[in-house]
Amino acid sequence: MSTETLVERILAADDAPALSAADAVHGLLDDSVIDDVAAPLGVAKAAEFVGLSPHTLRYYEQQGLVRPARNASGYRAYSALDLRRLVFLTRMRLSGMTMQDLKRYIELVDHGDNTIPERSRIMFDQRARIKKQLRELTLALETTEYKIRAYGGHPDG
Amino acid sequence: MSTETLVERILAADDAPALSAADAVHGLLDDSVIDDVAAPLGVAKAAEFVGLSPHTLRYYEQQGLVRPARNASGYRAYSALDLRRLVFLTRMRLSGMTMQDLKRYIELVDHGDNTIPERSRIMFDQRARIKKQLRELTLALETTEYKIRAYGGHPDG
DNA sequence: GCTTGCCTTCGAGCGCGCTCGAATCTTTAG
DNA sequence: CTAAAGATTCGAGCGCGCTCGAAGGCAAGC
Secondary structure, three states, rough: HHHHHHHOOOOOEEEEEEOOOOOOHHHHHHHHHHHHHOOEEEEHHHHHHOOHHHHHHHHHHHHHOOOOOEEOOOOEEEEEEHHHHEEEEEEHHOOOOOHHHEEEEEEHHHHOOOHHHHHHOOOOOOOHHHHHHHHHHHHHHHHHHHHHOOOOOOOOO | HHHHHHHHHHOOOOOOOOOOOOHHHHOOHHHHHHHOOOOOOOOOHHHHHHHHOHHHHHHHOOOOOOOOOOOOOOOOOEEEHHHHHHHHHHHHOOOOOOOOHHHHHHHHHHHHHHHHHHHHHHHHHHHHHHHHHHHHHHHHHHHHHHHHHHOOOOOOO
């Protein structure tokens, strides 16, 4: 929570992102919100929900990251649980976790509570990576804003 | 400056990164520091300075992003100016600017001041991208810390 | 019944950004 | 003088994470 409010201060009152359609990954803080959506969702809707392509969702499934149920016709049906996992996966991917690490992590999840120590380690590493990226991005932001200032900052040329 | 102090608060007093050898990209805020270094540098030293490989520096040159002078033997000699550009390039790359956009930008720089409007636009876009990434990373960080908390947070398994 | 459109599987292909190997030249140490 | 370390150019190769195309099944509207 502390982190959120701080970074919120950084990014608030700025070029409002205008998050239009279903961008769960960039908006949701409370996963329980997902229950409100009319799950289960087909692959297209689920993809739109997390901001990925249907292709990518099938790819994730093939890689063992999600296992949505199928309806009578063999179509994928993403439950609220599946959607929450997709949000998790997408956030981890967006923050630079590799497919390999993500696969390993999910594999551990599927193997019960005695894998928690290793999962914990993975999340510690992930946190360190994210913080490093935050540092790098902060420097890049400063550099960028320096340039904008130097150019006089005319947004429309 | 405002941004820096805020994010500094977020990341301060944490797992100290132990920035050992020459990590200009992650540390320098004032480019003038570069003059202190004994420029010009050979490709290996320059690479170490920005945290890239010599291969990558040659690749950047081939792509037209830097043009270091050559000594009598044809070896690359990166001047302080070149090093500052390398720091800039590296920060932009680390913050997700594509090679294509970077090439375009440098091309504009090489074409004088009347290209400033377009350069300005590129930097505005870049800033928006960085801020989006910061938002995504922040959510990912929260998710990660949530997991760590859930796992009881034992760092050593 | 037919068309439209979204769903399925499969394997191949691709764009990005390096990364490497080979052959050769230069500099430095002993 | 010799050997080792590090520089050069060139083009090929690679790992990641998708991304796409082909061939076909299923559902709904006219």
